[in-house]
Every structure is written in structure tokens, then in C-alpha cells.
Amino acid sequence: MPDADAPLIDTLAIVGLGLIGSSIARGARQYGLARRIVAIDRDPGVLERVRALGLAETATAEIATGVAEADLVILCVPVGAAGAVAEAMGPALKPGAIVSDVGSVKASVVAAVAPHLPEGVAFVPAHPVAGTEYSGPDAGFSTLFSGRWCILTPPEGADSEATARVQAFWEGLGAIVESMTPEHHDLVLAITSHVPHLIAYNIVGTAADLEAVTQSEVIKFSAGGFRDFTRIAASDPTMWRDVFLTNKDAVLEMLGRFNEDLAALARAIRWGDGDALHELFTRTRAIRKGIVAMGQETAEADFGRARPVAAPEKAPPAA
Amino acid sequence: MPDADAPLIDTLAIVGLGLIGSSIARGARQYGLARRIVAIDRDPGVLERVRALGLAETATAEIATGVAEADLVILCVPVGAAGAVAEAMGPALKPGAIVSDVGSVKASVVAAVAPHLPEGVAFVPAHPVAGTEYSGPDAGFSTLFSGRWCILTPPEGADSEATARVQAFWEGLGAIVESMTPEHHDLVLAITSHVPHLIAYNIVGTAADLEAVTQSEVIKFSAGGFRDFTRIAASDPTMWRDVFLTNKDAVLEMLGRFNEDLAALARAIRWGDGDALHELFTRTRAIRKGIVAMGQETAEADFGRARPVAAPEKAPPAA
Numbered sequence: 001m002p003d004a005d006a007p008l009i010d011t012l013a014i015v016g017l018g019l020i021g022s023s024i025a026r027g028a029r030q031y032g033l034a035r036r037i038v039a040i041d042r043d044p045g046v047l048e049r050v051r052a053l054g055l056a057e058t059a060t061a062e063i064a065t066g067v068a069e070a071d072l073v074i075l076c077v078p079v080g081a082a083g084a085v086a087e088a089m090g091p092a093l094k095p096g097a098i099v100s101d102v103g104s105v106k107a108s109v110v111a112a113v114a115p116h117l118p119e120g121v122a123f124v125p126a127h128p129v130a131g132t133e134y135s136g137p138d139a140g141f142s143t144l145f146s147g148r149w150c151i152l153t154p155p156e157g158a159d160s161e162a163t164a165r166v167q168a169f170w171e172g173l174g175a176i177v178e179s180m181t182p183e184h185h186d187l188v189l190a191i192t193s194h195v196p197h198l199i200a201y202n203i204v205g206t207a208a209d210l211e212a213v214t215q216s217e218v219i220k221f222s223a224g225g226f227r228d229f230t231r232i233a234a235s236d237p238t239m240w241r242d243v244f245l246t247n248k249d250a251v252l253e254m255l256g257r258f259n260e261d262l263a264a265l266a267r268a269i270r271w272g273d274g275d276a277l278h279e280l281f282t283r284t285r286a287i288r289k290g291i292v293a294m295g296q297e298t299a300e301a302d303f304g305r306a307r308p309v310a311a312p313e314k315a316p317p318a319a
Numbered sequence: 320m321p322d323a324d325a326p327l328i329d330t331l332a333i334v335g336l337g338l339i340g341s342s343i344a345r346g347a348r349q350y351g352l353a354r355r356i357v358a359i360d361r362d363p364g365v366l367e368r369v370r371a372l373g374l375a376e377t378a379t380a381e382i383a384t385g386v387a388e389a390d391l392v393i394l395c396v397p398v399g400a401a402g403a404v405a406e407a408m409g410p411a412l413k414p415g416a417i418v419s420d421v422g423s424v425k426a427s428v429v430a431a432v433a434p435h436l437p438e439g440v441a442f443v444p445a446h447p448v449a450g451t452e453y454s455g456p457d458a459g460f461s462t463l464f465s466g467r468w469c470i471l472t473p474p475e476g477a478d479s480e481a482t483a484r485v486q487a488f489w490e491g492l493g494a495i496v497e498s499m500t501p502e503h504h505d506l507v508l509a510i511t512s513h514v515p516h517l518i519a520y521n522i523v524g525t526a527a528d529l530e531a532v533t534q535s536e537v538i539k540f541s542a543g544g545f546r547d548f549t550r551i552a553a554s555d556p557t558m559w560r561d562v563f564l565t566n567k568d569a570v571l572e573m574l575g576r577f578n579e580d581l582a583a584l585a586r587a588i589r590w591g592d593g594d595a596l597h598e599l600f601t602r603t604r605a606i607r608k609g610i611v612a613m614g615q616e617t618a619e620a621d622f623g624r625a626r627p628v629a630a631p632e633k634a635p636p637a638a
Contacts, residue, residue, distance in 0.1 A: 104543070129540050133607075148542055178539070188532050191525070193543025198584060199518055200544070204603040206510070206573070206580045213507050219609040220497075221448050223467055224423070224512025225519070227610055228547050234607040237600035244588045244596055254525070255585055259578075261525045265517060266574055269563045277563055281556035284523040288452075288553040290538040291546055 008168055009034040013070035015063065015085055017041045017050050018236070019131060020102050021076030022140030025055040027173040030142040040066040049137040064092035072169065074126075075101035075113070080242035083112030095120040098162045102128055104189060104239070106153045106182035108246035114155070122162030125153045127185065128175055129193070133234040146174035147295060153182040190250035194243055195258055198251065200232035201240070327487055328353040332389035334382065334404055336360045336369050337555070338450060339421050340395030341459030344374040346492040349461040359385040368456040383411035391488065393445075394420035394432070399561035402431030414439040417481045421447055423508060423558070425472045425501035427565035433474070441481030444472045446504065447494055448512070452553040465493030466614060472501040509569035513562055514577055517570065519551035520559070 012034035014021045021039075028034045039056035040063050041047050050059045060066045067073050067089045075082055082101060093099070099117055103109040106125050117123055130148035132139065150170040154163045167177045180188070207218045207226065222230065244251055268276040331353035333340045340358075347353045358375035359382050360366050369378045379385045386392050386408045394401050401420060412418070418436055422428040425444050436442055449467035451458065469489040473482045486496045499507070526537045526545065541549065563570055587595040 129543050131543075149539055151540070184531075188536050188540055189543060191522075191529060191532055192537055192540045192545040196522060196544035196548055198588075199522065199581065201600055201603050202581045202584055203510075203515060203518065203577055204606055205599050206577045208602065208606055209580075210510060210576070212503075213510055215606065215609070217507050218511055219606065219613050220468055221470070221507055221511045222610050224448050224450075224508060225515035225551055226511040228551060229515055230603070230607040230610055232544055232547060233600075233603040235600075237597050237604075240600050241593050241596040245591055245593055248588055248591075251588060252585060255581075257529070258522055258525045259581070261528075262518065262521045262574075262578070265521055266571060269567055269570060272564055272567075274560050274564055277560040278556050280524050281520055281552075281554075281559050283527065284520050284549070284552040285556075287523055287527055287534065287538065288549040290534070291541050291549055294538050 007032055007035045008165065008172060009072045011036045011038060011069045011071050013038040013040060013067045013073040014056070014076055015040045015067075015073065015089070016076035017046050017055065017137045018076060019135050019139045020128065020144075021074070022050070022053075022055055022137040023142065023144040024074060024076065024102075024140075024173065025050075026140055026142035027145065028169075029055070031172050031174075033169055033172045034072075038066050038070060046137055053137060055137065063089045067097075068092050068094065070094070070097055072098045072100065072165070075099070075103070078236075078239045078242040079103040079105045079109050079246050082109045083116070086113040086116035090116040090118055093118060093121045098122045098124060098159075098165060100124045100126050100166050102126060104193065104243050105247040106151075106185045110153070110155060110182050122159040123155065124158060124163050124166040125155075125182065126166060126170065127151045127153070127189070128170065128173075129189075130175075131235075133231050135236045135239075143174065145170070148175055150175035150177050151185055152177060152179045153185050154179060155182075186247050186250045187254075190247060190254040194247055194251050195254045197232055197235060197240055198244065198255065199258070200229040203229050204233040326351055326354045327484065327491060328391045330355045330357060330388045330390050332357040332359060332386045332392040333375070333395055334359045334386075334392065334408070335395035336365050336374065336456045337395060338454050338458045339447065339463075340393070341369070341372075341374055341456040342461065342463040343393060343395065343421075343459075343492065344369075345459055345461035346464060347488075348374070350491050350493075352488055352491045353391075357385050357389060365456055372456060374456065382408045386416075387411050387413065389413070389416055391417045391419065391484070394418070394422070397555075397558045397561040398422040398424045398428050398565050399557075401428045402435070405432040405435035409435040409437055409440075412437060412440045417441045417443060417478075417484060419443045419445050419485050421445060423512065423562050424566040425470075425504045429472070429474060429501050441478040442474065443477060443482050443485040444474075444501065445485060445489065446470045446472070446508070447489065447492075448508075449494075450554075452550050454555040454558075462493065464489070467494055469494035469496050470504050471496060471498045472504050473498060474501075505566050505569045506573075509566060509573040513566055513570050514573045516551055516554060516559055517563065517574065518577070519548040522548050523552040 012028055014025055017039050025037055037056040039050045039059040042061050047059045077085055110125055114123055128145050128150040130145050170177050331347055333344055336358050344356055356375040358369045358378040361380050366378045396404055429444055433442055447464050447469040449464050489496050
């Protein structure tokens with residue numbers, strides 16, 4: 001029977017201390033969710049920053065020793081690396097340990113990780129839908145997940161107690177938790193995140209390659225809309241390469257629909273069908289209102305001014 | 320010989336008091352750029368707000384009487400309406416008056432407006448590259464143009480004194496002025512503003528039409544990137560319909576290049592060419608750095624938190 005005042009997790013191991021991993025470490029510390037944090041990263045430079053920032057009790061590149069005493073291990077590596085990491089740590093995991101992740105793609109991560117986990121270790125995949133365009137241990141902050149959604153995709157017959165603890169952990173970080181199948185997750189994120197990133201990366205690339213318009217003109221006059229795409233297109237290249245390679249089918253399916261609609265729009269422009277354009281441009285306003293109403297965005301007009309980071313809308317739970 | 324302390328413009332007439340027109344009125348007032356402001360709008364509701372907000376000395380729906388004494392007339396109507404407005408006011412303009420506009424498209428506006436202007440009236444087309452996703456007289460603010468670019472497209476053999484006054488007016492509002500041909504302007508804005516808006520409107524429409532993913536899921540999980548597109552897709556439908564109809568050729572040309580690049584990207588995903596994806600995703604970061612360095616955007620991480628409107632980076636000039 002654990003002490004009622006004891007933290008939710010005794011030893012928390014975080015593998016990969018980038019924007020997300022370091023934000024989890026900061027939040028777990030600030031909100032008293034773990035007694036001890038072990039930071040695992042293969043990059044010596046990252047480990048050095050983790051020690052300098054005091055993000056964990058232990059910082060090591062040795063994954064097997066790092067996870068040996070962990071009650072909860074969270075993989076915060078690019079989804080393409082999840083399988084190799086699971087294979088390396090699998091044998092060292094203690095019975096009763098829970099393994100989770102933060103990958104933006106779920107079906108391929110489940111397929112890559114599950115086979116490497118021993119009997120008696122529960123796997124509860126998770127995806128916190130939050131982030132910024134910055135990367136690395138210095139980019140994280142404890143309130144990143146506050147008021148944001150975290151999607152759990154527990155496999156059939158998953159350990160319900162393990163699932164409940166992972167849910168409690170994310171709620172402790174201020175997130176709102178929802179569960180769905182890995183396949184549905186991958187479809188939802190393909191349209192709400194993956195395809196938007198793909199077309200943002202694409203238009204910035206197109207603009208960079210023009211001859212008739214100089215790069216300096218593109219930069220100067222970016223306030224007309226292009227600016228917002230460049231922010232999204234500044235996201236971590238390795239993370240996003242892996243997202244597109246591992247969620248290929250859903251991304252190509254959603255991209256196909258995007259292209260069909262864009263072709264119809266181009267046709268309306270070519271033939272001067274103003275009513276079709278006006279109808280779409282009016283319809284799209286409703287979704288925006290919904291997003292603002294849901295608190296996933298502020299109604300504040302955005303015109304590229306300074307944006308100080310505000311306090312979380314949600315108070316951290318008492319430890 | 321005008322009094323040295325006299326404002327730059329004696330009587331300023333603004334036709335169309337939306338986001339841009341009302342911001343010009345507020346800025347001209349705050350920075351002492353005009354002795355008298357005449358607000359002209361055909362919408363009685365807008366005129367009522369103009370009077371309530373005290374944006375002008377005179378507010379009228381009568382365009383001919385409204386422009387009769389104007390030294391500078393600025394058309395702030397959707398580009399599709401510029402020709403009709405010019406036709407209605409042309410005969411009433413006084414000799415020596417200057418006509419300008421704020422349209423996001425220039426070649427078609429020049430073609431539509433110029434023929435209706437009498438001898439002795441100078442036409443200096445302008446486009447302030449600034450805005451928010453909001454519309455109407457209540458959405459404007461005096462610092463909207465501060466530190467933003469304003470593009471002038473003076474026709475061949477334009478009155479250089481008139482051009483200089485329009486430049487001084489925009490600099491008085493805090494803008495940085497650059498001149499180019501209408502045709503080049505339309506090409507530059509097609510890639511930096513028009514096509515970005517088109518694909519933002521398009522993906523929001525695609526997301527709204529899915530069966531496999533509900534609208535509520537799209538809204539909930541929008542923080543993954545989609546959210547930023549909905550902001551752009553909340554812009555004024557009539558203004559944007561007109562932009563696409565009047566800048567058709569440049570938009571379709573840039574959209575064609577966007578589509579070619581997107582097809583290559585889709586192929587790289589289908590065939591698992593991670594290197595091609597990583598190369599593009601790395602290249603796009605440079606343009607972002609340039610935009611932040613140019614002060615057209617803040618480096619502050621954007622994760623959908625409150626963004627108070629900051630003070631202009633540039634102090635208003637003394638009147």
C-alpha cells in the first residue's frame with residue numbers, strides 16, 4: 001500500500017530530452033509527479049544541458065542501466081527510432097514497469113515497440129498534441145501540455161491499471177486525455193497536423209526556388225500570410241521525416257483529398273466562379289470559431305507582434 | 320507656401336472603413352497626418368460605428384460629396400469594387416487631388432481605376448502588406464502598419480510630387496515604403512500571400528468535409544498545426560474572392576509550381592525517400608530565420624497562448 005503523499009511515479013525514465021522530453025521532465029518536477037527522474041540521451045551535448053538545467057537526478061547515455069529501476073519509461077525519440085530504443089532497453093526493464101511514448105504516429109510505433117517488451121511490462125502509447133517550432137532540451141517548459149490534448153492508444157486487452165496511471169500522469173501535466181485506436185489516431189493527425197506541415201514545408205520550398213521573385217522579397221513581404229507557414233516549416237526535420245515515412249498511407253490519403261479540393265478551387269479561379277470561392281471562404285470561418293471556443297487558440301488578432309508566454313490556463317494539481 | 324506646422328494632408332477621404340480603412344483613419348489622427356478626415360462607406364451600420372468611434376470629422380454614404388474637397392482619397396474597398404467606386408467619384412474630384420488605394424492586387428486595380436480619373440488628378444496605387452484575420456471598423460488600430468512594408472506601384476510618368484506625398488503619408492503611419500511595377504507586385508504577393516491563403520482555405524475545407532474524422536476531432540486536435548491555417552482561413556471572404564479573381568494568372572502560375580513540388584514530395588513519401596524529405600525540411604528553416612531577422616515576425620515560440628498586442632516597434636514621427 002503506497003504512502004498517500006508519495007508521487008504518482010517513483011522512478012520516471014525519459015528517453016530523449018528534446019522539446020517534449022525536457023518539458024515532461026520540467027512538468028513532472030514542478031507538479032510533483034515523480035520522486036526521481038532519469039534522463040537518457042545518446043547525445044553527450046544534450047546530457048550536458050540536462051545536467052546544467054538540473055532536469056533530472058540522473059543523466060546517462062546507457063539506456064539499459066538508465067531504465068533498470070524505472071516504474072514509467074517514456075520514449076521521446078523520433079518515431080523512426082522507437083523500435084531500436086525498445087529493443088535496446090527491453091531486457092533491462094523490471095517486471096511491472098510501464099512503457100509509454102509521445103510519438104506523433106501510433107500504429108507504426110506500436111508495431112515497432114511491442115515485440116521488444118518482455119512479459120509483465122505494460123505498453124501504453126500516448127501522443128500529447130502540443131509543441132512549438134523549437135527543438136532541444138533548452139526549448140522545453142513545464143506548461144507546454146497545459147490545456148492541450150493527450151491521446152492514448154492502449155492496445156486490445158491493455159493493463160487497465162497501467163493505462164489509468166499514464167492517464168493520471170498526463171492529467172498531472174495539465175493535459176486533457178482522450179483514448180482511440182492507433183489507426184484512427186493516425187487518420188486524425190494526418191489531417192490536423194501531418195498534411196498541414198507537409199504543405200507548409202512545400203510552399204516555403206516553392207518560394208525559395210523562384211527566379212521571378214527574390215528570396216529577399218519573399219522574406220520582406222511575408223506578413224501577407226506566408227510568414228505563418230514558415231513557422232510551421234521550421235519544425236524539427238528528423239521528427240517530421242519520420243512522421244511522413246511512418247504514417248505514409250494516412251498522409252497520402254488525406255493529401256489526395258486536399259489535392260482534389262485544390263484542383264476544384266483552381267478551376268473556380270480559372271473560370272471566374274466567384275460564388276464557389278465565396279462559399280468556401282465563408283464556410284471555413286466556422287471551424288476557426290470552434291477552435292477559439294475550445295480554447296485551443298486565442299481570439300487575439302495575430303499580426304506578428306511579440307507574444308509573451310502566458311501562464312497555463314489550468315492550475316497544476318497539488319502533489 | 321504651406322504652413323510648416325500644417326499636417327501633410329489637409330482633407331483626407333477614406334472610402335471603405337473596414338480593418339484597413341479604419342486603421343488608416345486612426346493612424347492619420349494619432350500621428351497628425353491630416354487636418355480633416357472624411358469617412359465614406361455605403362453601409363449605414365459602418366457609418367454608425369465610424370461616428371460612435373469618432374474616426375472622422377465627416378461620415379457619409381455620398382461618395383461624390385465626400386471626395387469633393389479631398390486632397391488625398393484612399394480607396395479601401397475590395398479590389399473588385401475599385402472600378403465602380405472610381406467611376407462614381409471621378410467627376411467630383413478636385414484638380415490636384417491624389418487618389419490611392421490599398422488593394423492586394425495592383426495591375427487589375429490600375430486598369431479599373433485609371434480610366435475614371437479626370438485630368439489633373441494623380442493616381443498612386445499602394446498596398447500596405449499588413450492585416451489581421453478580423454474585419455470591420457472596430458477591428459482596426461493605429462499601429463497596424465508600424466514596421467510593415469507598403470508597396471507603391473506608380474504608373475509610368477506618374478506625378479513625382481504626388482508619389483512623394485503618398486510615400487510620406489505611409490511613412491507617417493510607420494510603414495517602410497518600396498516601389499515596383501504592378502505586374503511584379505502581383506507576382507510577389509501571389510506567392511507570399513495569395514497562394515498561402517488559398518491553400519489554407521482549401522485544407523480547412525478538406526478537413527470539414529471528411530467522414531472518417533469528425534469536425535469536433537479536427538477542432539480538438541488542431542494544435543498540431545491545423546490551427547494556424549484556420550486563422551488565415553478566417554480572413555474576409557469578399558476581399559479574398561476578389562483577390563483570386565483579379566490576380567488569376569499569377570495565382571495559377573504560382574499554384575502550378577506549388578503543385579509540382581507537392582507531387583514530388585508525395586512521391587518521396589510513397590517511395591520512402593527520407594533523405595529528400597530531410598533535405599527540404601532543413602532548407603526551409605533558413606527562410607524562417609530571415610523573416611525573424613527582418614523583424615516581420617517574433618522568434619517567440621507560438622503555441623496558441625494569449626498574445627497581448629504590443630506597442631509599435633517604431634515611434635510615430637512628429638506631426
